[in-house]
Amino acid sequence: MLSEALAALAASGGTALVGAMATDAWTVTRAGVSRLLKHVGPGRRDAIEAQLDANVALVERAHDPEQARQALAPVWQLQLTQLLEEHPELETALVDLTTAIQAALPAQHQQWVQTNIARDNSRLFAVQGGNVFYHEAPPPAGQERPSSPE
Template sequence: MLTEALEGLAAAGGSALVGAAATDAWQAVRTSAARLLSRGDDGQEQYAIERLDRTAAEIERATDEDRQQLRDKLRTRWTGQLEMLLEEHPEAADELRELIECVRAELPAARESWVQNNTAEAGGIQYITQGGDINVGRGPAGA
């Protein structure tokens, strides 16, 4: 069972891989990611490269309307793969952190984006602070 921190790291890694796919940064990222995933096994490294390249090709082929949904699906898939990697090889966490930093350094700022959707229903009130605490639910009595 992974710790919450390692689950978060796997999610960040999945986002980084999908964010870099089909960009100019992809070649460097895919090589590092394949090395990370294969853990020194040449056959597994080639298999990882093929899977990573399929991810990039899927994103390139997707229509604008379908691209975000596809990215979400692929992000979930890669997050799961990275969670399994970290369960079997917790020592890979530092390498995954380095890969994430590499992606962040390679991607232009314009490629980085965040979306936050908040919906309050049935009289619920939300107090949302981006990058800080998140409070969801009803406000104080009488509010």
């Protein structure tokens, strides 16, 4: 199980990675991920790199590339989580890669990269460039809504 900090790093790295897909930042991103994967062995490295290439193609062909990126972000968060679980010594390398990706992203994609993490049964509301509308149904008759810890 990863620490909260490493889990947040995996989330941030996964979001940055998919944010770079099908952008001018992809060359920097692909090379950095390839360097990061040198620790996983050639068979797994080839499989992950093939998955990367296939995912970039999905984003390029998607009618809505942003929606495709949003769908792929959890996949790459999981990939990076597993990598950090197996190789926690890669933390610094992933921080450096995430920073390099974010710096290389075109301005319109730098805003796309956002990491929001909710823990311990908490609620998190986040939005970029829009509004949040929240509606909660009343509890069933005879039941009370659990109170929030303060």
